[in-house]
Amino acid sequence: MLPASRYSTKAHRCLRALKTAQTEHVSPQLYTTLHRRACSSVSTPRITTHYTIHPREKDPRWEGIEMERFADEADVVIVGGGPAGLSAAIRLKQLANEQEKELRVCLVEKASQIGAHTLSGACLEPSSLNELIPDWKERGAPLNTPVTEDVFSILTEKYRIPVPILPGLPMVNHGNYIVRLGNFVRWLGEQAEELGVELYPGYAASEVLFHEDGSVKGVATNDVGIAKDGSPKDVFERGMELHAKVTIFGEGCHGHLAKQLYKHFNLRENCEPQTYAIGLKEVWMIDEKKWRPGRVEHSVGWPLNRNTYGGSFLYHLNEGEPLVALGLVVGLDYTNPYLSPFREFQRWKHHPFVAPTLEGGHRIAYGARALNEGGLQSIPKLTFPGGLLIGCSPGFMNVPKIKGTHTAMKSGMLAAETIFAKVTAEDVESETAGLHVPEYAEALKSSWVWKELHAVRNIRPSFHNYFGLYGGMIYTGIFYWIFRGKEPWTLKHCGLDAHQLKPAKDCTPIEYPKPDGKISFDLLSSVALSGTNHEGDQPPHLTLKDDSVPVNRNLAVFDGPEQRFCPAGVYEYVPLESGDGMRLQINAQNCVHCKTCDIKDPSQNINWVVPEGGGGPAYNGM
Amino acid sequence: MSGRVLVGVKRVIDYAVKIRVKPDNSGVVTDGVKHSMNPFCEIAVEEAVKLKEKKLIKEVVAVSCGPQQAQETIRTALAMGADRGIHVQVTGKDYETLGPLQVSKILAALAKKEDAQLIILGKQAIDDDCNQTGQMTAALLDWPQGTFASEVSMEGDKLKVVREIDGGLEMIKINTPAVVSADLRLNTPRYATLPNIMKAKKKKIANVNPADLGVDLTSRVEILRVDEPPQRQAGVKVETVDDLVGKLKDTGRI
Numbered sequence A: 001m002l003p004a005s006r007y008s009t010k011a012h013r014c015l016r017a018l019k020t021a022q023t024e025h026v027s028p029q030l031y032t033t034l035h036r037r038a039c040s041s042v043s044t045p046r047i048t049t050h051y052t053i054h055p056r057e058k059d060p061r062w063e064g065i066e067m068e069r070f071a072d073e074a075d076v077v078i079v080g081g082g083p084a085g086l087s088a089a090i091r092l093k094q095l096a097n098e099q100e101k102e103l104r105v106c107l108v109e110k111a112s113q114i115g116a117h118t119l120s121g122a123c124l125e126p127s128s129l130n131e132l133i134p135d136w137k138e139r140g141a142p143l144n145t146p147v148t149e150d151v152f153s154i155l156t157e158k159y160r161i162p163v164p165i166l167p168g169l170p171m172v173n174h175g176n177y178i179v180r181l182g183n184f185v186r187w188l189g190e191q192a193e194e195l196g197v198e199l200y201p202g203y204a205a206s207e208v209l210f211h212e213d214g215s216v217k218g219v220a221t222n223d224v225g226i227a228k229d230g231s232p233k234d235v236f237e238r239g240m241e242l243h244a245k246v247t248i249f250g251e252g253c254h255g256h257l258a259k260q261l262y263k264h265f266n267l268r269e270n271c272e273p274q275t276y277a278i279g280l281k282e283v284w285m286i287d288e289k290k291w292r293p294g295r296v297e298h299s300v301g302w303p304l305n306r307n308t309y310g311g312s313f314l315y316h317l318n319e320g321e322p323l324v325a326l327g328l329v330v331g332l333d334y335t336n337p338y339l340s341p342f343r344e345f346q347r348w349k350h351h352p353f354v355a356p357t358l359e360g361g362h363r364i365a366y367g368a369r370a371l372n373e374g375g376l377q378s379i380p381k382l383t384f385p386g387g388l389l390i391g392c393s394p395g396f397m398n399v400p401k402i403k404g405t406h407t408a409m410k411s412g413m414l415a416a417e418t419i420f421a422k423v424t425a426e427d428v429e430s431e432t433a434g435l436h437v438p439e440y441a442e443a444l445k446s447s448w449v450w451k452e453l454h455a456v457r458n459i460r461p462s463f464h465n466y467f468g469l470y471g472g473m474i475y476t477g478i479f480y481w482i483f484r485g486k487e488p489w490t491l492k493h494c495g496l497d498a499h500q501l502k503p504a505k506d507c508t509p510i511e512y513p514k515p516d517g518k519i520s521f522d523l524l525s526s527v528a529l530s531g532t533n534h535e536g537d538q539p540p541h542l543t544l545k546d547d548s549v550p551v552n553r554n555l556a557v558f559d560g561p562e563q564r565f566c567p568a569g570v571y572e573y574v575p576l577e578s579g580d581g582m583r584l585q586i587n588a589q590n591c592v593h594c595k596t597c598d599i600k601d602p603s604q605n606i607n608w609v610v611p612e613g614g615g616g617p618a619y620n621g622m
Numbered sequence B: 001m002s003g004r005v006l007v008g009v010k011r012v013i014d015y016a017v018k019i020r021v022k023p024d025n026s027g028v029v030t031d032g033v034k035h036s037m038n039p040f041c042e043i044a045v046e047e048a049v050k051l052k053e054k055k056l057i058k059e060v061v062a063v064s065c066g067p068q069q070a071q072e073t074i075r076t077a078l079a080m081g082a083d084r085g086i087h088v089q090v091t092g093k094d095y096e097t098l099g100p101l102q103v104s105k106i107l108a109a110l111a112k113k114e115d116a117q118l119i120i121l122g123k124q125a126i127d128d129d130c131n132q133t134g135q136m137t138a139a140l141l142d143w144p145q146g147t148f149a150s151e152v153s154m155e156g157d158k159l160k161v162v163r164e165i166d167g168g169l170e171m172i173k174i175n176t177p178a179v180v181s182a183d184l185r186l187n188t189p190r191y192a193t194l195p196n197i198m199k200a201k202k203k204k205i206a207n208v209n210p211a212d213l214g215v216d217l218t219s220r221v222e223i224l225r226v227d228e229p230p231q232r233q234a235g236v237k238v239e240t241v242d243d244l245v246g247k248l249k250d251t252g253r254i
Helices: A009-022 A083-098 A127-132 A181-195 A256-265 A341-348 A405-424 A439-445 A448-455 A469-482 A523-529 A549-558 A596-600 B039-053 B070-080 B092-096 B100-114 B133-141 B194-200 B241-250
Strands: A071-073 A076-079 A105-109 A149-155 A160-163 A198-201 A205-210 A216-221 A224-226 A232-237 A241-243 A246-249 A276-285 A295-301 A310-316 A323-331 A362-372 A387-389 A542-544 A571-575 A582-586 A606-608 B004-008 B011-013 B035-037 B059-066 B084-089 B118-122 B145-155 B158-165 B168-175 B178-182 B205-208
Touching (some): A076 A083, A181 A198, A405 A439, A439 A448, B011 B070, B039 B070, B039 B178, B070 B194, B070 B205, B084 B100, B100 B133, B133 B145, B133 B178, B158 B178
Parallel strands (some): A071 A241, A246 A387, B004 B059
Antiparallel strands (some): A216 A241, A276 A362, A310 A323
């Protein structure tokens, strides 16, 4: 625990290191011999100490440590306090109150407060909210900025080509609201608490629990008090087990428990792999003269080349202060390992169409998160005995509209409606101890969510042609705008994003301009703005299945793309103390929980697991 | 001897968050910003709970002054092992001007009301860095004080406190009742685990009005303006000593 907030981040780390030295938790340098396949004779310094890679059962330091967990029973446990999870919780309690039934709903969320890990553009389509809480306006929902102007452009390095937004195109925003999604999620949390949902922010679900028959029993929250080298500290305590009849997983894009569930229940055997993009976002306080509340600007083109999917957004909020939310989305199927989404975003801000809005303003927030682009083709099997998946975790984002909140909320509501009868029934016939509710998937398939996703299913894959962006726009114009997505074929994606990178030797490094400190900024000062922090003395939660792979493959073949695609500067290749060779340094404290590394690592060696609850970014209305 | 310990806990902006000054320079933005218990208050709670576990005291009462959200901070203290909480309701303008003088008056009044044997506070809050509340409380109660404590032990009805001072460590023995303020190295606070948070929901938090304690909250201090620290100017490199002397003369330093 540290004194005085006046110290800089560097000083904090310094003091932390000193305190650690005093309490004798300095981790010894452990060396492991290289993986058998490699032919080098240099040993790799140990990076990963997490118990998911080095089990504690065989670890002598854990002998005699009490590993029993306290357990509690609920009717439904929801993992994740985002729009989907909270909508499910609210809907469950609404039904319980309507039908005067007792229902214990527990929701765990890894952020220290609800909304602190939420990041989105965002233009909210209020359709699901109108269904869930029709009197949202009276209840003070923070939807304060109806969209008044909608602008779409194709950018070139110096110019802008305006594109008319014809009615019927997916990016029409009439009737939608520009929101700060973090504030909206916080408001949903308040609604949920009023209805009697038990919310537990600051506690991360780190393990899925199973009954003996293989169905899901619930989740366990993270253990606390494990030192950086993986040994137990004096304050070590086991997490808690939460058992439920049905566990709803709403971890958001690329959830780590969902990743385990896909493997365990083979949920992805009949769908395409999910494809992703990374979204980087900043919030600026701008000069009042430049402020046009309700204005929505989107662009494609520069600085991304025609074969790299992505685009920008800039929304003028109307909440009393002249704030704009802006950002860049870059498809993670990009091929050039020298591409840095963060630096593309910084240089985009200098475009003559964008920079004038920002001149005279100052930046007040920064963050990043991965988002789904797979659409209908990548939706896995949604239910399994004992649980189901909702929201961006399986992925219901409407990619051309760049909206996923309304579909996530609807999936949460449908989950609640379909499981309600089963969890409140006195005697339920079930083959397994954990209830299986396939009715959820059926309800989703017959809802407007499926129709919407079906109509736009071919737009994203249509970008995989020689003309890239332009081919995709033409396809959208013909088949979506004219034919409403009714074409009989379904285009495929190209496979895992991680496998799209070309070796560094086949690509040209990109010359990025230096940040000017007024409009564009460097990475570390941006990360500081996200408010991210983690307890320093814990095993890095960015675990490597094999510690030798980063230097031997990622660096050797792809020039270490993780140093470029991480929006928080977690990964750094630094020279070894001995002088010859490099090693990977993982600055786990910087992590903003975006999940990009788990997605884009070309060796799929990085496995993101959840750190101690409460750690991570401290977004405020992002 | 009641065996009761009062622990003051303050809800402050989390230390890792980047502070932003309000556009009207009246203060710092707190709306929606991540808050947590003051780190020194966590150490104070831990020390009180440790004393209870050693059976040297009987009850730990966590006290916080502030608006509704202060209850979250009290709940964390309850989850760490405090037995019950007291929420002194201070809102609006009163909360904006709430400072060590007012809080120490409140704590002194509560100490008398609760017949406390010991008050443990954090040495200072990380938002105002005042380092005054412990000292003022002791003065108002006319109790001895052991501030900047890095070690506390009870010997009969006396308290042995090892204090961190500029010259090193100072050991003092003081009578109880007393006020102790916790410094960094006193202990490592335990985590507030989920089962304890759930149990803490059943523990009582009493709501109290400062007026009922006879405390006047008027501030003697008026905040005129809050500004960010000045931007650090870039340095200038010079080649020779003569250049250095020349530059120093130019800027009027010598």
